[in-house]
Amino acid sequence: MADQSFPALMIREEVAGADRAQVVTLTSADLMEGDVEIEVAWSSLNYKDALAVTGGGRILRHSPLVGGIDAAGRVVHSVAPEFSVGTEVIVTGCGLGEFHHGGFAGRIRVPADWVVAMPEGLDARKAMLLGTAGFTAAMAISRLELNLQEPSAGPILVTGASGGVGCLVINMLAARGFEVIALSGKPALSDWLKSLGASEVLDRAAVTWGRRPLEKARWAGAVDLVGGDLLSSVVRSIRPWGNVVSIGLAGGAELHTTVMPFILRGVSLLGLTSARCPMPWRRELWQRLASDLMPRDLAAVHTGTVGLDELVDVSTRMLAGRTHGRILVSPWSVVRGQSPETVDKP
Ligand SMILES: NC(=O)c1ccc[n+]([C@@H]2O[C@H](COP(=O)([O-])OP(=O)(O)OC[C@H]3O[C@@H](n4cnc5c(N)ncnc54)[C@H](OP(=O)(O)O)[C@@H]3O)[C@@H](O)[C@H]2O)c1
Known part of the structure; x- marks a missing residue:
């Protein structure tokens, strides 16, 4: 089977200015080691991502690296028996977007013990409105x-x-x-x-x-x-x-x-x-986010959806204190030529 190609925001720690973070095309062969490969439907922008994208703080422990500390989507390949193909999953923190290629990409491949099965009551979009x-x-x-x-x-x-x-x-x-x-x-x-x-x-x-x-x-x-x-x-x-x-x-x-x-x-x-939350507590907190801690006004905290090509600009605005609420990231909009909010999700 040919390797799947996908877009990704590649960040070079040693580079300052406009060339630091660039949208590139990768294939599955470019991904790092892991048990579970996931097609990313949604990611989100956090303060730590904004620091990594702009170089405003030292976040990356590896360079070049695909940014993005959050990802949610479906398993497309797995050697871990607990995650079969098609399962909806969430990955946040654990090193994603810090020393392992992250969620600002159409695909990620990660160790199985970073992956949380989507709790009933959440889907990839809601999970990333929450995100880290x-x-x-x-x-x-x-x-x-x-x-x-x-x-x-x-x-x-x-x-x-x-x-x-x-x-x-x-x-x-x-x-x-x-x-x-x-x-x-x-x-x-x-x-x-x-x-x-x-x-x-x-x-x-x-x-x-x-x-x-x-x-x-x-x-x-x-x-x-x-x-x-x-x-x-x-x-x-x-x-x-x-x-x-x-x-x-x-x-x-x-x-x-x-x-x-x-x-x-x-x-x-x-x-x-x-980022370093132990897995049993991590699973429990995601279950609670889908139940008693589910924000009753989740839609009201959503203030924007951006594609990978807009992340440098919105990250700069975030660090200047000129954003508010939660910003969703649609990794596939650049290749599909659709607006980030309406892009067909995998
Ligand atoms: N410990 C962890 O595990 C963990 C996890 C997630 C986030 N964080 C940290 O938590 C903070 C918030 O993250 P976030 O993703 O919510 O970021 P965010 O969306 O950018 O929110 C940060 C907020 O802080 C306020 N702010 C910004 N610059 C400021 C300044 N110079 N002085 C005082 N207040 C300022 C602004 O709120 P107002 O304008 O309303 O005051 C801004 O909206 C970040 O420092 C992030 O690194 C830590």
Whole structure:
């Protein structure tokens, strides 16, 4: 059988500027080792992808590499007995788009232990509207639950609220009975954030923060996508026994704090790394995303669909803070000459 050709966004780590990420044609023979070959119906754009595509941060551990940390589609070839041809599957993180050819391509080939069977209630498009962002939001909620964060304790602050993870975590927390306060640099999106479940939207530029080791305890917990000074300020402002989930660094990687919030208020700072989530927990979280954690407004977080040829532009806009919500990626639109949203899916 002749090798199937397909489009892919190839990124060269050592190259800066316009030639860094280019749409190329590959065949199955170009793919890396793996047990399961998947025809990708949908991928999605995450902050980490935008860093990889533009060179805004060092994500790639191999060069050249096909980008894309997310993929969903159907198995076309498998030597793993648990995944037969035709099975719908999801792959997120695990090294995809970091050291293994990723989901910005018509096909991927990956180890079987990276693959999650599509849970009932999801399909490839819905799974990629969630993608790493939704999976991370689910993981954040799981971390809060495991550390006994109750809705009755009071409001949860979500920073970086309009981004992919932020808008999904707002929607999921609100559905679980939490009062959610959104902190956003885009006050113009207040109505949208409220429609997703935020009871109040704070303008990032208008909030004033004190510098004392303990500030007024305003929130019962927080989910932080921003890091840096904002996370330092949030940690000083959490009520006794509250939890702060630290997820992102859109505003900075440093964290300056004293131990006071931890030893005088019992505040917990919880980390998470979605790419390295162990498989049993990964499967459980995808099952929950298809059931009790399924965002009730998933369609409302979808703000665009792009082809591989548009990824450099939209990644640049994402890093400049000029995107919001979730952006789907349609890997086949470039070859089929159709608009990304209407392309015939394999
Ligand atoms: N730990 C993990 O496993 C994991 C998994 C997924 C994502 N992440 C991280 O989580 C963060 C969000 O990811 P995402 O995919 O949701 O990205 P995204 O869609 O680009 O959202 C990031 C949001 O952060 C805010 N923001 C952007 N630049 C900022 C700045 N300079 N200062 C303060 N806020 C800024 C913006 O929200 P507003 O304008 O509304 O404030 C923006 O929409 C990223 O840092 C990403 O690397 C980590």
